[in-house]
Amino acid sequence: MRGQRPTGTDGEANSRIAKPGSRSRVVCISCCILNTLLGGSINVYSLYGPRFIRDLHLDQYHVNIISTTAMMSLYILIPAWGRICQLTSPRLLSFIAGILFGTSYLAIASMFTTHRTSTLDHSRPAFLTLLLAYTCIGAATSSVLMSSIIACTETLEKSPYKGFLSAVPIACFGLSGILESQVAVRLFCLPNKDIDLASFSAFLAIALFSTGMLGAWGLKPPNEVLDIRGHLQNSEERQTATYGAIEPQQLEGNMPAPGRGTCSPTALLKDPLLWWLSVANLLIVGPTEVYNLNLGTLLQSITGTDSVANQISHHVALLAIVSTVARLSAGALSDCLQRESSSTAEEQKYNLVSSPFVLFLAPAAVDVLGFLTLGTMVARFPKVISLTSASVGLSYASSLSLLPVTLSIWGTAQFPLAWGIISLAPAMGIGAFGYLYSVAYQYGMERGGGTAGFCVGALCYTSWAIICALAVGMSIVCVLMAWLILSNRRHR
Template sequence: MSSPTLKPTADVSKDGDDFRGPRNLSISAGTSRSITSSPLSPQPSEILSIRRRQRLKWQRYSAGACALVSCLSAGSILLYSLYTPLFQRHLHYSQMQINAIAIAAELGMYLLVPIFGWICDNYGPDRLSIVSVFLFVPGYLSAAYCYNNKLSYMAMFFSFLLIGSGTVSMYLTGITTCAKNFTKKRGLALAVPISAFGLSPLWMSQVANYAFLRDSDDESGTKELDISSIYTFFAIYLFVIGIIGSFFLRIYPDPDLDEVILRGETAPLLTPSPAAADHIEYGSAVLSNDPNDIPPAVKRRLLNDDTRNFLSDPTMWWFAAGVFLTAGPGESFINNMGALIKTIQPVSRSLGSPTGDETATHVGIIAVTSTVARLLSGFLSDYLGPPVEPAPVRDEQENKRFRVSRIMLIIIFTAFMQAAYLILASGYIQLHPQQFYIISSLIGIGYGAVFTLSPTIVSVVWGVENLATNWGIIAMLPAGGASVFGFLFAAIYDSEATRQNSGDHGLGEGSCFGLHCYQKSFAGMAASCMIAIVLWTWGWRGRGGWIARGVSV
């Protein structure tokens, strides 16, 4: 179904070098938007002067570079595992209290995403960058104060709630800036900042281990992390990054696109709401190539309509359920990988030596493989996925290129995670624990790709204009999924540990060893991935799905 014909009511002149002649336009809601303009319609080179085109290009790439810096700086929360031994040793927090602090960070990261997404879409990523400053700085300073004064875990709980909220707000500024400034390559525009976020703990951990060490309090001559100094450093560093982002993280028009083509790219592919007809009277303000030309009241009305359409679309719920069923097991595996590695080792080895170094190795494997998968999936999304730009921009050779649906790509990468869960459930790794790198690599590949392709698909199907809000709604689900599948793993593990330790031959301390500690939980995770694949396929090819509506994903 095509959107109503949009007709500018008058000629508009801007900066003395812009001319927008009268047009009669039709922009369809499908994948090939037809654009019919009058013979006198100016070409893009006539709309923008060479000087202004160069200035816009510089501004867009400056915003993109700043977005990458923000994402590279936003992942400080991922260093949490470095702090937990010192929380136990110096603050005497129990394992349950340490997990409660971690949950506080996850709640801040996931549950507030829709709010921050709405701020980012309505007021711009530069404003959200300022919000991140007001979350990170008090969060880290209060965490340093709690550590120095050995306050209760509830005080640290609220500190990490702020830190988690600051993490997702700075992260959203980066991906939104890239997605809205580089709409022609949406896969890479999302994959690069997401990959930068995944790499942030690598450089941060190196800085922490080399620049923030002090002598241990036990007079053993060993070194330990200076937690208070690390938190103070992050408060100052993230304050600077947030302020820089408030100047550079802005959305600029594409100087290589005609104003109407740009509006076609940022509009959702699905049929717009009936209220869209009410927007005709705003004429060139709605069609403007420059987002700043759209009156705030009109923009908020458009975004609110898009959000209502997004929430009322049944295919969104099928897609969101699939994200829940794949992200949840991935989060659960990463959170419980240390216990799992200890479980698959021979009992004598697990009791005789710590597995921390081995766990750190596999954390690194997941970080590297997930980063590679994010970049690869973004590249494949752009170069193999159906094009999202308007039809007149594509040449005949472009139309003949071999294509693979983005849904097929996310299904293929989900199959990597499913294979890892099936291998764990089969008991093969229990017999060959030295090959655990296969599991960490497969899950890293699948996990990284799913978190890149999911927002890309959201931007393709429902448009990039309201991306931060729409993806923010779906991004709440990993918190729930991690809780559900984490509880599944813990319940089965604790039940088997209780059975193993019930007699005199028990190993004590709630330790569990063997296949029965985790087999059922990973069989359930494999089944959840299969259900997710079915739900995505139904939303794509089922009755009332995207193909039936003419949306090529």
Template sequence: MSSPLLKPADGKNGDEFRGGRNLSISAGTSRSITASPLSPQPSEILSIRRRQRLKWQRYSAGACALVSCLSAGSILLYSLYTPLFQRHLHYSQMQINAIAIAAELGMYLLVPIFGWICDNYGPDRLSIVSIFLFVPGYLSAAYCYNNQLPYMAMFFSFLLIGSGTVSMYLTGITTCAKNFTKKRGLALAVPISAFGLSPLWMSQVANSFFLKDSDDGSGTKELDINRIYTFFAVYLLAIGLLGSFFLKIYPDPDLDEITLRGETAPLLTSSPTAAEHVEYGAAVLSNDPNDIPPAVKRRLLNDDTRNFLSDPTMWWFAAGVFLTAGPGESFINNMGALIKTIQPVSRSLGSPTGDETATHVGIIAVTSTVARLFSGFLSDYLGPPVEPAPVRDEQESKRFRISRIMLIIIFAGFMQVAYLILSSGYIQLHPQQFYVISSLIGIGYGAVFTLSPTIVSVVWGVENLATNWGIIAMLPAGGASVFGFLFAAVYDSEAKRQNSGEHGLGDGLCFGLHCYQKSFAGMAASCMLAMVLWAWGWRGRGGWVARGVSV
């Protein structure tokens, strides 16, 4: 699509915009001084200084965004708490999953609201919001644990914690996505990878500094819930305050307005939103987001959202995210109970399994981080280019390409293989190889959550990314609820059967393959269905290929 507004004005050769003007200066003499075209003009010196300042401001914002993402994933330690909830608070597996689902609801259902705040008022304001969610959430959770309150009290505490998690997470990815638009795959992969790494260092800190003697007098160590929750409240208060100062959106000094509009406009050019983006870009004379009138920006973002919701392919894609994220979240939340289930009964009863669960939390963190970075790299360097009609050399045009949809399908396959292995009973016979399961799920889970927002930014543009991705990110909350309750229902049913006789183990514990086989068979089928839906949105009737969208 071309526009006369993007052409240089008549009679302009472009030199005057590069500081190559001739200046004649009279000083009471007959001589005139002509500035060399190569001499820097005062305006150029100011421009260079401004470019350098903007460069460092963007890098400082990016560094703070990584710190925020590295600190936002405390909720991913939930599997460390579940054995303690079960043993000390006597919560059933269904109640434990209900608390986990509360965190998922907070993380996903409020994303559109937080995304709207982030897009319209900036990530620094959202960082302040995260403080008012994390601090009361963790302090109230500590109070609930110390006083052995009913699970509904803990439910509302984790609802706040989940909301704080996604608000701080969104500040990081939005800051990076909007400050570094040239490599959008890596701009999303790096902060998302930092978020994936957060449970690694947090679990190690928890097992190193927040252990205490077990209350049952067995001489073993267990996690001190009160101290760790208090630590998170204070630490995340400090991180939220840091983000309120440094998480800003700055213009890219290396992009002119035409390039900027091309980077932020949606690729679905047949939509009314795309036409408005051209008109909007022509009306703005700089690439500084602060120069855009707030009323105009809000109107354009609202139009983007309406067109996004009316696109049928968005719902096919979102359904796939629902069907893959739900099983992944359920596995992570229930990993502590699952590890106890696959171990011999004598070992499970005599050990709190905290160290082993922390080890597998670390494995998931490392593998998901590697997968996030690797999938982001593949998206940028092997995925179809997204720049608006660039001029490429012959070697560039012959580079091997693979669709981002094929990438996300391949990585989702890793998760499906893990679920099939679990449902087959192989790990029940070889529990020492559980690291294979945690590694496969970490790889698939990390890559899917990196490629999904990347695909959203490629297909529908980056300008409204926080809101658009926030809408899709609501759906995993439903997936986590469905598959979390599926796991809990199968587990509790088998536990009730095992504990019905006089030789029952008590405490609602369950051991053996029948505690989880049907759950993971359903999760494997869910991943297969997700792959089909993604392929249909890509190549089906009215899909992106039919519209000419390179994804």
């Protein structure tokens, strides 16, 4: 009978909502993983670039404009997607991504089908069509990423392993490069070793549309469960929770404590920390993404041949594996730093070695060496290009490491805006370093190192690689400045 069981207790209420909340978390995280595992199709652009030049009669400037525009649309729209997530739901972004992916890859498939059945020069309409298609692909990619990241951070907000678990969707985004490149090589390879890009693009259109629609159903963080628990429990513990090796007292007198929801957008925009971290992200992501997007033409310049599909697949796989391990490691180490910071003496918490900033500095230093290797050794020892690909893959951990730092400083309330701004900055870097790559490539061709629209020789890339090494070095300086500012705030 009802009189035999107490009603209205906290434990009973929690038991009524625990199972639905757990199921909701599992479904949400599963959709995040599936969405990002396929949503990184832009990582296989290097398979397309050389074929745009050979089959559609574009030049390197056209190819670079397409890739740069795609990446700029990816990063520029991140703040807008974050705001839409705040106002609506991650499910809406997944739906939009599915539509954009499906229509864009169908348009690309039709371009290659038209090329096979026509002998006319369609370079101008092909360029405009591809430019629009990849702009939409970039927008869809950022939509998938932002919806998955926000859904994960909301779902895992109270988890002690949220650093590692929040890195899983981003790591899956990196893995999508190796997955889709291997699908292209193994299932869509023609007898002449080329990829059937018409069929492969149609496959991507169907797969990405399907996952987008699935995410539109399943990307539902259990906010309702958390809200009910907030009414039943004292929420003070949740409000004062911190993450990483940064405590709320660090920002005393300068910025509102993280996790308390008192940081206004105006105060956030006036915080110099935000801009130091944004510039650092710009300087490390710009060279990294341009290298990734131009792997095809870069390998042609090094090897002197245009049949590099298998080599491109190898380097995309290498970059994806290293970046995935690096991202997961960065997330796990963030959790370790969080636990260590709660058990060490207060004066040790702000040591650079025990702060989340070290997770940016170490991979970035390796990335500097990778670009220096590309600029000084690859011309004589072509096989060491694998070292550059590995170091570039490792540098993705640097960009990811800024995510827990952002959570630590500004908390979950302002995370979408802060992370959106930091993620927006690389758009300018991609544009600048993409332009520099085109200039170096064209310079190499004009000096007699190119045939049939392709540049061959060290002049095509060495100067660009040295500039990239200097830029990544400057990103290290920016992060050190951010750490000094944060450390000084604590000691005031």
